[in-house]
Amino acid sequence: MKNRPINNLFIFLVFIFLYLPIIVLVVYSFNSSSMNILFENFTFKWYEEIFNNKELIESFLNTLMVAGISTVVSTILGTMAAYGLYKYNFPFKNLLNSLIYIPIVIPEIVLGISLLSIYTLMRLELGLHTIIISHIAFSIPFVIVSVRSALTRETITYEEAAKDLGASNFKIFKDIIIPIILPGIVSGATLAFTLSLDDVVISYFTAGPGSNTLPLYIYSMIKTGITPDVNALTTIMLLIVFIILTTIAIIQTRKIRKEAI
Amino acid sequence: MKKKDFGFKTIFILPIVIYTLVLIVLPIIYVLFLSFCTSDSYGGINYQFTIDNYINIFDITYIKMFVKSALIALVTTFICLLISYPFALILRRKSESVKNLATKLIMVPFLTNSLIRTYGWIILLRKNGVINNVLTGAGLIEFPLNLMYNKVGIIIGMVYTLLPFMLLPVCSAVFELDKNVIEAAKDLGAKPLQIFKNIILPQTISGAFNGSLMVFIPSIGYFFIADILGGGKTMIIGNLIKNQFLTARNWPFGSAISIFLIIITFALVKVYKRLGGKIEDLGGL
Amino acid sequence: MKKIVLLITILLILSGCSAKSYDGEVNVLNWTSYIPQEVIRDFENEYNIKVNYGTYSSNEELLAKISSSSSGTYDLIFPSDYMIELMIERDMIEPLDKTKLNNIDNINSLFLKQKFDKTNKYSLPFLAATTTIVVNRKNIKDPITSYNDLLKEEYKNNIIILDDQRIVIGMALQANGYSMNETDKDKLDNAKKWLLKLNKNIKAFDSDSPKTFLITNEVDLGVIWNAEAIIAKEENESIEIIYPKDGFALSLDNYAIVKKAKNKDNAYKFIDYLLRDDVSKKITEEYPYINTNKNCQNVSTDELKYILDNATYVENIGSNISTYDKIWAEIK
Structure with a gap:
């Protein structure tokens, strides 16, 4: 395929498609009308309004907490599992290996209802904790996949060399393995965090009273019409994401330049 | 094995074994068990063996719904493929840093919740929404188009939400293509379509199927998109399961449909493996 | 990695700070668009009781939520007529202790003693x-x-x-x-x-x-x-x-307290609060359903008669x- 302008236009259009609804949300966060229909006047008032909306703040913090805890737990468990599955042999290992992929492939709704059923069976009260457990449940396999891709043959060589030098298992894991697979861990953790923030279906089934998270709050509002303070909050979230991404990009390019020198 | 090593192994293996048993195997077995129970009229579960729930699935009313749901999912998958291949082939020729940036930018929208983005589509698609206003304002159409509260709306929403899951695997498959083979084919006078059919497609088929799996399967279940952009008028399998669990309160029937979906999923994964796909690549975003 | 952990700890502390301390809580499950947020906030401030407020859009959804959650999850619900009958039949709701409701006399008797709960043992009308x-x-x-x-x-x-x-x-x-x-x-x-x-x-x-x-x-x-x-x-x-x-x-929605509710006293306080004239008025000003409070009647007597007859x-x-x-x- 030649490098024709029409080709670049296609790429551009795909990104427009991906960003269109977000752009609209951002634009309407500055709209003085509360209806999200016609753009009337420019205003910042919805950004102040966020702080008056107790429910919105609470659900946002809950969402961050769910994403934070489930990311930390699933990253630790997933990393350990990936290493364990890579290093050791044990009975039914192959079976375990394929069972782990189930949460990735089956429809989220099936995972949601099966977790709901099991919580009901165990008479577990639904709430934030059940959402967290559920998010851990679907994040672990994604972390394992990411970390596993970072565990290569090279790792074995290093590990054996260290063992010959008399390093303990724990030391090997801490000082040799972790640094090697760190990129895998980071991308696994990012994935877990992203999936948790994005999730609707699993939270919908495993939430209880008082466990308002952002998606549930928005779901209850979406038909009655979302107030623009939600748009404003989304805009702020996006802004933070872009700042973080740009910082990472800058750090990376600096690193590359340093290495080049 | 030394005792210490055994302890170390246990620390690394035991948690994942417990996790798999408690949060994957047990729930699915319980759902399988529920699917053979009977439900009384208002929601109780009777532990009495029956296969009626599975027979019920094959009722013409539900078969129609499954077909409709599968068609929506297929169209969604196909559109995603149609977008992803040209996208990947064009991007393949760009520099490494452009590729990196592009793949990052694909993921960014995910950091806002998918419901918020679906809501963004309501603002765009409704009768006096942004798109219709722009089109009527420009004099391109006389009456507003029906872009949502129908299947068009559902498909737009599904394609939008799931496109990244197709873009990423297709891109990574296409980026790995051997440049020289394509150049050689070109030199031999092969037409673009021939190159695509005979070289590109066979070498990227597992990536494409990977993406198709990650688009097709969720689009059977994303009830919230059907609810919001379809105006509650079109039920997909996801809505049916949701209703059985949260409204009609017929858990056994909902479980039977879920088991049915799991079987379909496993069958598709099997096909994927036949095509040379590796299970580790699924969901590797 | 350490930075991420630190960041998360900060977030956790932040979310902890935002939670005001309340004397108690009440878990309410109600129809969507039925009680204005302001009314709930006023209750929380006045009684220092936190209201965990969930919503449903049909009686069937309510039933499913109650029966699939473990007992004690919800305290106060607002089922309609036929759902009250069904929930009494299934032993899902408690008899109401009317001595705990000071404002009970505000209820318009036209809406009492309906056939789904002839003596109002289990339910009292909220809105129609x-x-x-x-x-x-x-x-x-x-x-x-x-x-x-x-x-x-x-x-x-x-x-x-x-x-x-x-x-x-x-x-x-x-x-x-x-x-x-x-x-x-x-x-x-x-x-x-x-x-x-x-x-x-x-x-x-x-x-x-x-x-x-x-x-x-x-x-x-x-x-x-x-x-x-x-x-x-x-x-x-x-x-x-x-x-x-x-x-x-006609759908008459009623207060009902779920069997084995954990915060019964707070549920009664919330009902009594909603029965108050000023609160009731605020609710139907925002969501103009038929008010069952005789001091806040918002439908003419003729229209009300027409509705109840037809x-x-x-x-x-x-x-x-x-x-x-x-x-x-x-x-x-």
């Missing part, structure tokens, strides 16, 4: 709602008096309808001259055929906020709850509200619900 037809007279001039008038071909994609199977199938039954609680297979089959005809004209099913469709001019016709209709009319003067001559549904309650139909389920799946 009826279904009505709404028409945007700016775009539609034809006379409309019956559900059958909605079948006209020119109304394609122009109707908004409640997403509630009992109400919608009941409407189809009434359009055919049957009772809205019919269980006869043939009659239900006729209702289904009628609905399949109407289906082409339906733009969307929505119970949560059908008014939005009318306010934004998405549709010109609808069968929706009366309060939604009144709000739509406030926003758009050309909307007319019509009680169909075939009959219409409306029908949805009734518990037992296992026949599965036939309704199937018809519903077929329409959608």
Whole structure:
């Protein structure tokens, strides 16, 4: 395929498609009308309004907490599992290996209802904790996949060399393995965090009273019409994401330049 | 094995074994068990063996719904493929840093919740929404188009939400293509379509199927998109399961449909493996 | 990595700080768009009790939520008439201790002692709602008096309808001259055929906020709850509200306390608060359903009489619900 302008236009259009609804949300966060229909006047008032909306703040913090805890737990468990599955042999290992992929492939709704059923069976009260457990449940396999891709043959060589030098298992894991697979861990953790923030279906089934998270709050509002303070909050979230991404990009390019020198 | 090593192994293996048993195997077995129970009229579960729930699935009313749901999912998958291949082939020729940036930018929208983005589509698609206003304002159409509260709306929403899951695997498959083979084919006078059919497609088929799996399967279940952009008028399998669990309160029937979906999923994964796909690549975003 | 952990710890602490300390809590499950947020906030401030507020859009959803959650999850719920009967039958709600309700005398006796709970042992009325037809007279001039008038071909994609199977199938039954609680297979089959005809004209099913469709001019016709209709009319003067001559549904929603509720005392406090005149008034000012507080009557006595004489309650139909389920799946 030649490098024709029409080709670049296609790429551009795909990104427009991906960003269109977000752009609209951002634009309407500055709209003085509360209806999200016609753009009337420019205003910042919805950004102040966020702080008056107790429910919105609470659900946002809950969402961050769910994403934070489930990311930390699933990253630790997933990393350990990936290493364990890579290093050791044990009975039914192959079976375990394929069972782990189930949460990735089956429809989220099936995972949601099966977790709901099991919580009901165990008479577990639904709430934030059940959402967290559920998010851990679907994040672990994604972390394992990411970390596993970072565990290569090279790792074995290093590990054996260290063992010959008399390093303990724990030391090997801490000082040799972790640094090697760190990129895998980071991308696994990012994935877990992203999936948790994005999730609707699993939270919908495993939430209880008082466990308002952002998606549930928005779901209850979406038909009655979302107030623009939600748009404003989304805009702020996006802004933070872009700042973080740009910082990472800058750090990376600096690193590359340093290495080049 | 030394005792210490055994302890170390246990620390690394035991948690994942417990996790798999408690949060994957047990729930699915319980759902399988529920699917053979009977439900009384208002929601109780009777532990009495029956296969009626599975027979019920094959009722013409539900078969129609499954077909409709599968068609929506297929169209969604196909559109995603149609977008992803040209996208990947064009991007393949760009520099490494452009590729990196592009793949990052694909993921960014995910950091806002998918419901918020679906809501963004309501603002765009409704009768006096942004798109219709722009089109009527420009004099391109006389009456507003029906872009949502129908299947068009559902498909737009599904394609939008799931496109990244197709873009990423297709891109990574296409980026790995051997440049020289394509150049050689070109030199031999092969037409673009021939190159695509005979070289590109066979070498990227597992990536494409990977993406198709990650688009097709969720689009059977994303009830919230059907609810919001379809105006509650079109039920997909996801809505049916949701209703059985949260409204009609017929858990056994909902479980039977879920088991049915799991079987379909496993069958598709099997096909994927036949095509040379590796299970580790699924969901590797 | 350490930075990430630190960041998360900070977030956790932050989320901890935002939580004000309350003397207690009450878990409430209510219909969407039924109590304004302000009313709940005022209660929280006045009584220092946290209200965990969840919503549902149909009685069936409420039932499912109560029976699938472990006991003690919810305290106060607002089931309609037939659901009260069913919940009493299934031993899901507690007898009410009326001595804990100081404002009980505010209730209009017209709404007491209904046949689903003859002595009000388990329930007390909160608000009443009826279904009505709404028409945007700016775009539609034809006379409309019956559900059958909605079948006209020119109304394609122009109707908004409640997403509630009992109400919608009941409407189809009434359009055919049957009772809205019919269980006869043939009659239900006729209702289904009628609905399949109407289906082409339906733009969307929505119970949560059908008014939005009318306010934004998405549709010109609808069968929706009366309060939604009144709000739509406030926003758009050309909307007319019509009680169909075939009959219409009356839904009386009631306070009920769930069996084994953990915060019973707080639930009573919340009920008593909602029974207060000033609070009750605030609620129906925002969501103009029929107020059952005699000091806050918001419907003329004549209209109220007309409604009570002509409306029908949805009734518990037992296992026949599965036939309704199937018809519903077929329409959608």
